[in-house]
Amino acid sequence: MQEAPFDFGAEANEFAARQTGMGAVVTFAGIVRDLGGALDHMQIEHYPGMTEKALRSIAEDAHARWDLGGSLIIHRHGNLRPDDMIMMVAAASRHRKDAFEAAMFLMDYLKSRAPFWKKETTKGGADWVAARAEDEDALEIWQR
Amino acid sequence: MDVLYFAWVRERIGLPRETVEAGAATVRDLVAQLSAREERYQAAFADITALRVAVDQELADFDTPLIGAREVAFFPPMTGG
Numbered sequence: 001m002q003e004a005p006f007d008f009g010a011e012a013n014e015f016a017a018r019q020t021g022m023g024a025v026v027t028f029a030g031i032v033r034d035l036g037g038a039l040d041h042m043q044i045e046h047y048p049g050m051t052e053k054a055l056r057s058i059a060e061d062a063h064a065r066w067d068l069g070g071s072l073i074i075h076r077h078g079n080l081r082p083d084d085m086i087m088m089v090a091a092a093s094r095h096r097k098d099a100f101e102a103a104m105f106l107m108d109y110l111k112s113r114a115p116f117w118k119k120e121t122t123k124g125g126a127d128w129v130a131a132r133a134e135d136e137d138a139l140e141i142w143q144r
Numbered sequence: 145m146d147v148l149y150f151a152w153v154r155e156r157i158g159l160p161r162e163t164v165e166a167g168a169a170t171v172r173d174l175v176a177q178l179s180a181r182e183e184r185y186q187a188a189f190a191d192i193t194a195l196r197v198a199v200d201q202e203l204a205d206f207d208t209p210l211i212g213a214r215e216v217a218f219f220p221p222m223t224g225g
Contacts, residue, residue, distance in 0.1 A: 117150060
């Protein structure tokens with residue numbers, strides 16, 4: 001958890017360098033969309049204390065489910081501008097399938113099970129981003 | 145017991161956290177107790193299907209017992225990532 005920007009390339013490289021015997025690293029970065037030029041900024045609120053616990057628990061679930069050498073979640077809070085990076089995940093495994101699936105699992109769970117809320121400010125005003133039914137549905141494939 | 149509010153729940157109620165006298169047996173009872181206070185609480189809790197709750201920083205539901213709970217938080221569905 002951090003308010004400051006992060007260097008996606010440097011974080012990905014450092015993460016990969018920390019691994020031993022891993023044949024695959026998958027990374028994902030989430031970026032603030034500009035809403036066709038309408039977005040002024042996005043505010044990300046979180047629940048200090050619970051956020052860290054929720055992220056740790058999601059990562060532990062991923063490690064229990066796949067053969068991972070390591071995983072990384074970085075998530076920002078505070079005010080972000082269009083095209084800023086919001087967050088990244090990385091997963092390392094001996095084989096690509098586990099790394100891809102684990103990265104997707106981390107993303108799916110932290111979208112709707114970690115206590116973050118986004119508020120978008122445009123010229124028209126400010127509004128909380130509503131959760132999408134598709135994000136909730138995405139968890140179902142992991143519950144089979 | 146500390147009660148925390150986030151996102152539009154915080155804005156509607158007008159404060160981020162407060163201390164509430166323990167006594168509610170479940171989350172649902174706490175909601176009823178708060179809603180009875182003032183219109184801004186009633187407005188925030190009007191549709192609990194639009195709300196999520198955490199008890200001691202773990203996701204819970206409205207039937208979760210509050211015996212021994214130190215912290216309850218109310219918020220809209222989460223939008224991380």
